[in-house]
Amino acid sequence: MSIKSSDIRFSNDTFVAGETVRIYIRVRNLGDTDISGYIGFYSGSELINSSQVVTLVADGAYEEVWVDYTIPHSPSFNIRALVKGTSPQDTNSSNDEILTPLYSIIVDDDGDGVDDETDNCLNVSNTSQTDTDGDGAGDACDSDDDNDRLSDSVEDELGTDPIDSDTDNDGYSDADDKYPLDSSKHEEVVVLDLIPVLVQEVIPELFNDDQDSGNGADQIEEESELQAQDQDLESQTALERSSGSVLHVSPNASFVYTRENWKTYAFQSLAHLSTYSVLSWDFSDGSLSSLESVSHEFPSYGTYQVTLRLTDEQGVIHEDIQELTISFFHLSNPFVQIILGLLMVLLIVSIFTTVRTRVGKEAGNKEEIRNEVMEVKAVKKIKSVAKKKTKTKK
Structure with a gap:
């Protein structure tokens, strides 16, 4: 039997570890x-496996044998x-053994x-190795493909392009643009309250009396602040009325939230638009x-x-963290519904068993009374017959 190193081949040209x-x-x-005979395949001194036995005719055609081999986690083999x-017995051992050159191994865990x-x-x-923002992390594992400080999931929510930093x-x-989908504007228009300005600058000039005008400005400004406080109170009352639930405030008073149902909460940021450039919620699930105002349903019971x-x-970056605990025991929980359903079934079965037992006992009592009555009647009848026989003999 003869083998040559040029006659060995592999099912793949690329060797990946594992x-x-x-x-x-x-x-x-x-x-x-x-x-x-057969062929033994070795990696180093370790036997990989032996091929199937083949029978070869004298000076005949080639036959091909094979084994399977798992590429090791090493540089080469x-x-x-x-x-x-x-x-x-093979009489010519000079062509019974071959050794291949070294093959490089690719380590590719994914x-x-x-x-x-x-x-x-x-x-x-x-496979494509696409890296849109060129930060060394491929798009497949990069949470911010365009490196604009907005995560891809947030951009999906906003409707912006996750691979274009300026949609x-x-x-x-996009992170600095208040209107990332409208090229005609990028800043939020803030309407300023000009009443204090008019009071402090225009009225003093008209009356030319610093003291009196100052008192008047203070009074008007105070009334303006009171009016704003009343509006805030009315707004808070409206929030409570709209949700129908108790309004809770976060530890640092950056947002408020209400519970809508078992595992759904509504959140509202209290931060003014002009005081921050980026807002993001993380629900730990x-x-x-x-979004400034968002309703979120948590996946299940637990602490978030x-x-x-x-x-x-x-x-x-300013953070405000609120811990929420969603109880397992709630009527909206399917598992609780199943448990209550099973308890109801057990209760019904228990009531049915009790009633059936009681009815059985009552039926048994009636049968005993009936048997006793029959026995009394039978005794009376026997006595009556015996009495008649006695009279006949006399």
Whole structure:
């Protein structure tokens, strides 16, 4: 039997650590006697496996044998093949063994065909290796593909392009643009209360009396503040009325929230639009939002931390964290409904069993009374017959 190193091949041309490949080798009988045998495949000194036994006719055609091999987690490997178990005994051992050159191994933990040394997403399959913002993290594992400080999930919620930092092409980043979908504007229009300005600047000039005008300005400004406080109270009352639930305030008074049902809460930011550049909610269940007012349904019962992050114009991040506990025991919980349903079934079965037992006992009592009555009647009848017989004999 004869083998050559040029006659060995693999099912794959790329060798990835942890994957299984099939090793083939062609075998030929160069002698003048029919022969049988098999090939042992080795990695180093360790036996991989032995091929199937083949029978080769004298000076006949090639036969191909194979084994499966799992690529090791090492820089490289080679294969040694050895003719074994020949019958009759192989008389020429010079062509019974071959050794392949070293083959390089790719370590690819996510199975995308890219070596971990160059893969920009080690644990997420990313064949294209697309990296929109060029930050070294591929889009498949980058939470902010365009690097505009808004996560992709937040941009999906806003309707902006997650791979374009300036969706409306107005020259302002989506994170800094108050209207990221409207190229005609980018800043929020804030209507200022001009009454205090008029009171402090115009009225003193008209009356030319600093003291009197100052007192008048103070009085009007005070009335304006009181009016604003009344409006805030009316707004808060409206929130409580609209939700129908108790209004709760976060620890740092950055937002308020109400409970809508078992695991759904409504949240409202209290921060003024002009005091921050970025707003984001984190509900600690994998969900995020950038809306000022949002209603969120948590996945299940448990304890969650709701975080409101506010980033001001200087890039300083302010956080307000509220811990919420959603109880398991609630009528809206399907598991509680099942438990209550089972309890109801057990109660009904218990009542039915009790009633049936009582009815059975009453039926048994009636049967006993009936039997006693029958026995009394039978005794009376026997006595009556005996009495008649006695009279007849006399």
